[in-house]
Amino acid sequence: MPRPGARAVIPAVPEPSALPPWLAHALRAQRGPVPWNAVVRGALAAGPLLLLAVAAGRPSAGVIAALGAMFAGINDRPGSRRTAVHRLGVPALAGAAGLLAGTYAGQSLGAVPLTLVLTGLGFVGGAVSAAGPVASAVGTQLLVTAAVGAGMPLPESGRQRALLLLAGAGWLLLLRLALPTPANRGVEFRFDGERAAVAAVYEAVAALLAAAGGPGAGARRAALTAALDHAQDALAGPRLRGRAGAAADRRLRAQYAAALPLAEAATALAWAGEALPGRAAQGPRRLAAAVRTGGPCGPLPAPARTVPGLRALDDALLHAADAFDRGTAADLHARQRSRAAFRRTVLGAAGREYGVRVALCLGAAAAVAQALHHVHWYWLPATAVFLVKPDLGPLVSRVLCRAAGTVLGAAAFAAPAALLPAPAGPVALVALSGALIPVATRHFAAQTAVVTVLVLSLIVAGGEPQASWGRIGETLLACAIVLLVGHLPAPGRHGGGVRDRLAHAAEAARAYHRHVVGGTAEAGHRAAARSTAYGTGDRARRWALRREAYRALAEARAAVDRAAAELPAVARHTEGTGELAATLERLVDATTACAVQLDDTGRLTPRLAARLGELLDALTAQQEREGLTAATAKGPVTV
Template identity: 75%
Template sequence: MPLRTPRLAVPPWLAHALRAQRGPVPWSAVVRGTLAAGPLLLVAVLAGRPSAGVAAALGAMLAGINDRPGSRRTAVTRLGLPALAGACGLLAGTYAGLHVGAVALTVLLTGLGLLAGAVSAVGPVASGSGTQLLVAAAIGAGMPLPEPGWQRALFFLAGAGWLLVLRLALPTRAAATGGDYRFDGERDAVAAVYDAVAALLAGAGGADATARRARLTAALDHAQDALSGPRLRRYASSSAERRLHAQYAAALPLAEAATALAWAGDDVPARAARGPRRLAAAVRAGNHPGPLPAPARSAPALRALDDALLHAADAFDRGAGTPHPGKPARRRTAGALLRTVVGPGGREYGFRVALSFGAAVAVAQALHHTHWYGDHAHWYWLPATAVFLVKPDLGPLASRVLCRAAGTVLAAVLFAGLAALLPRPAGLVALVAVCGALIPVATRHFAAQTAVITVLVLALVMVGGEPPASWSRIGETLLACGIVLLVGHLPAPGQRGGTVRARLARAAHAADAYLGHVLGDGTADDRAGRWALRREAYRTLAEARTAIDLAAAELPALAKQSEGTDEVAAVLERLVDLTTACAVHLDDTGRLTSRHTERITGLLDELARLRERAGLRPSEIPDARQAPALSGRPVPRTGVERILPVRR
């Protein structure tokens, strides 16, 4: 028998470094990037104020990194809040760099890193704000621009604000499909939900049903975010807005029924997916879906799907009328945000950021004052690089370091050649415009993003009057990589894996609330409340799964600290799917079958075993084997007897 050559397994951290996001080219973002940093810099150069153009181009560049696909309303927050934080950091860094010594500056920036890192644990927008705060603070403290701090901050805000104006004013390609072009991002997001429902129904009995349900969760999260941003009109929303909210609300019972059918594992008739697909096309085109094929009504979940299609058809026919009953996205309270900041996830991330940023500032200051860099020091690049490297949302630590080093070396070599050939300053301004156009595409891979931003920054430095610094940029990047690698593997105060544990705990308590509502304290008429709890459960589970997958791709010394959490998340996902199936069955029959109750008991027992194996505390993943709610809350006996079958 011939021997098989064993296949070499690629380590997870290396596989992540070699993997890039895929998708169509975001041409609208490319156009905005072309019209942002380059033209601002050109106007400033023609006006004889190149340094002002450098500050504005930096604001536009950092805003361009956050210019991701989505709706216009969410862009106001996604681009605006980080820009405000960056302006504050630039202002604080400028005056600190002018009026305090090296030691005091290091202490001040380290404290700022602790605050920004803890706040970054709140979410993506907070993470972007913390990053821009620290990067701009380092630039303000070290970049020798002639403008005072308040002018730098204003120019920085002007650059970011110009990109935001472009984001709000320029129509995208989707606007050609009809409807109010201001809401094309919202239309795409809502239509994607119906497409995901159709895909889940088509694969309900297949092996990839779980993956399709996860894609449905992602689509619902994206649509929820797209519709929950600030309104573009101050007073009553337009008919297009009301229509989109109604169409999103009509998708919630469809998603619930589709999830219940996927849990049952039975093949669903092909015609069941045609209705959601027609609804998706109607959302994109801004018209009515026409007749919807009704599925068979042979099972509770199929009857729920048919009823949901009828409600959706009614919502689409009413157009801008009263939306289908539903609750808006629940916003986290100030108390919840504060608990996240001071919780284990915020403390651990704040500690890592503060130590990495502070160590980079200290090393850069020491090298700067020993004149190792020469008279024109770019010491601020070292801490600014450390800030990007320490961000976990950019990938595992080893992958980030590898991509950053490779991208910087490639960009430095490329820019050295371009700088020798391009005319100044016209050629450098054109290079900034080209890099601005490439940023939306380069964000799909950290190495590509690093290369594009490095070329852009090196061009800005030369336009601002500083000498070329390609080779010193390589040395500073490698030094920052070493600092962040060291800090990332140092033992942290408290329990490691705080971010993973904190998000998993949030997911467990959200699943607790959902299961308790369905099996105990919920009412059959409060479907809107149930859908809101289901959305929160799936959203927090998706966030926990993202953090777990990221931690699992770290080097073994870090990956082992989150061992077992992926199994806990998988059980929680099955439990929430089961809860959804129970809710649909209770709506139809008023009681559960033995299959439902036995699955609930089995999953709760498995969850308790996995909690002990993963070393999770009861406060994180409560032991709920005494009651049919995760937290073990006393469920009224009458409520349990009402929904559970009587065993004789």
């Protein structure tokens, strides 16, 4: 789940052109400030829970609760408190259900029926995981805890295990809701996630304006989309009650809504390809500072009103200043995934393809593990579940990072485990690992290393012998299984997940285009009403469609880039999808420029009309070539 206030992901290591994509991906990591608040929560979550259980003479109960806190810590990404309940709570509920089902299946079924049950769960969990970031976390926790419940020898019953897992996750969620952010002293801490996310939008607008006319404009536009996505998610969910909370909530929503016309104007100016004076970016920067501090924005420097884009930017700045003063706005557009769309994804090509891969990996890993009669046989299927997740990067990159991280984590655990006394030593390592998880999530190998130390510490704290070398062997075997299954030929067309996201992005782009360029009469009415319809009616609908188009496009582009970084044997199945994604990006950018032009004059310039026609023709041809049915025929483009 773009997480996220979130800064744009920047490669920590330059990507040498000589390296193949799958290897270059393994060398990349996210960069950004250390999330100290998440580090504090991690230190106060699993370790203290384990310490209390050990002190009470129930170390096995502490192990389960610490596992719940660990899973919640992996999902504890920057964002607002109101969305944390959904982002952390729903996967925790799925994990409890998996632990309950796995425990009873492991106690009552033999090796073959148990393998079949886990395989069936693998298909369900994999299909659900294709629906989005939270759904991916749901599917992962369901399957990992099912494997743990089936194989981990613990005295607690299935119901007790499920409750303990929920208690661990609930404790970290409570810390997430209650602890203030240290960096935001003096500002109402309940809204620090929303405030940082909205401020990042204004900073991204300023960065795009500063980059207009240069080679970095495309990357800045993508960063603006990511910032808008993150802010939209941070403000989603129920409104807060109480006079103070409701007023602050309305103010932040108004500030987010005021950023939408600024983002539209900045995108149109970047599309024009002409450099702008530095004065153009000063206004959004001052608005970003006002959001962060909670103070007034003050006077904003006005850009010269020489072209439609600059006139739209000036109007948007005036509207933002008014919105900041009044603190009210129309209802926020929140992205809603319908049940029909969820079912379509889960039951469609993307869900079936991913479900089959996960089921084969989980079933094969469970069968091999039980045949080896290893005491920790559940490690193998649990590791396979993590490895098969496509949102963690290309397959070979995941395997390399997992293997390297496990070896590093086992080596890092060996010395402290031999020197530190029990039970204080394992408890301290669990607390330290919990604190490092929020930083380690920036790279899969680092996350694997930290989680390996935490899991090995839990095993020792639970009274079992040290198992570093066994952990390495099981991981390497899981890597081999996932590599094999991931490259097996399968019926149907490969790349269903990529094409499913591209189809949705194309549908959203065409809906946005139809709304903006619906004929000269409609465009003329829109231009005539532009002074009175700001933020409501036609413009509100347009901004909602624009947000959906850019968001769907960002998701599709991420899927295309991941598929392109696979080994050639897998990457060839999605060849040509990058060209389609690029055409969609150009179409949505051009449509945004059209919206600004129509608001200003009521008519399209010949350049814009010709460009739209070219892009729509190219999009239709590429959709047909990729087997994606064009949603609608090209509409009229009138000058």
